Amino acid sequence: MGLSKEMIKAGLDHVGAVEPRLAAAVAQSGYPEPRIRPEGYETLLRTIVGQQVSVASAAAVWNKLEARLGQGCPPERLIETEFDELRTCGLSRQKQGYARSLAELILSGGLDLANLPEQDDEEAIALLTTIKGIGRWSAEIYLLFAEGRADIWPAGDLAIQIGVGNFLDLPERPSEKELRDIAEAWSPHRGAVAIFTWHHYHVMVM
Structure with missing residues (x-):
């Protein structure tokens, strides 16, 4: 939004x-x-992929991931893909851990991005930062770019x-x-x- x-x-x-x-x-x-940015899993995954690298490097890794996993890097495809395959796409061991944690939360229903607290930004930030690899900055970027919180x-x-x-x-x-x-x-x-x-x-x- x-x-x-x-x-x-x-x-x-x-x-x-x-x-x-x-x-x-x-x-x-x-x-x-x-x-x-679109709301949901894909934007948070792209945030993880883009951490501590340039915009160009993040785009290159994302393009390789989509080529291997399909558009949007579906969580079920990410979970079932071997470590070495993801590493050849440029995803480090640490980022793979974060990405798999996010995918597992989405698939299990442990994280419902469609129902983040609407009236309280701090509550939404607190919920997002329970995801491994998502700190306050990443949560704020998601809420600003994807949810349009003013x-x-x-x-x-x-x-x-x-x-x-x-x-x-x-x-x-x-x-x-x-x-x-x-x-x-x-x-x-x-x-x-x-x-x-x-x-x-x-x-x-x-």
Whole structure:
């Protein structure tokens, strides 16, 4: 689902009205495009595959996995595939453990992604982080990109820390805790600010 272009613009305009430094950054970098991912198993599996590797490397591994397992890497196919076969696709032993744990939870019904707590983001994050290999950042990314939760704020993300530090003209990069404190005033539109900040960061480094 994700946040639509209209929702992102409305959220940024709302926050920009009370934070002129954000409004100035939006005027400089432009409004970002939406970042939308499908809800469910495939997006979480792709998150695991993409951990600690470049976007290009993650895409290459995913393409090899789909070629071997089928579109979306169905959980039953993943479970029955031997270690060496998955390793030839570029999936490390550790990531295989995480991927198999996710697939087993999906197949057993131990995790129902269609029924995450709707009103409480922290409860949904807590449930997602029970999956091996899914930390807070990964859970927040899923809830923002796949579910379109408007107030998700991945304050542990390095690019967001650098980007916010830049447009607020802070003397040094804020810590995760400092960034959470700073963004309290931007609720309930922190998701739109996060999506913009990634966009702003990439404009900065290009």
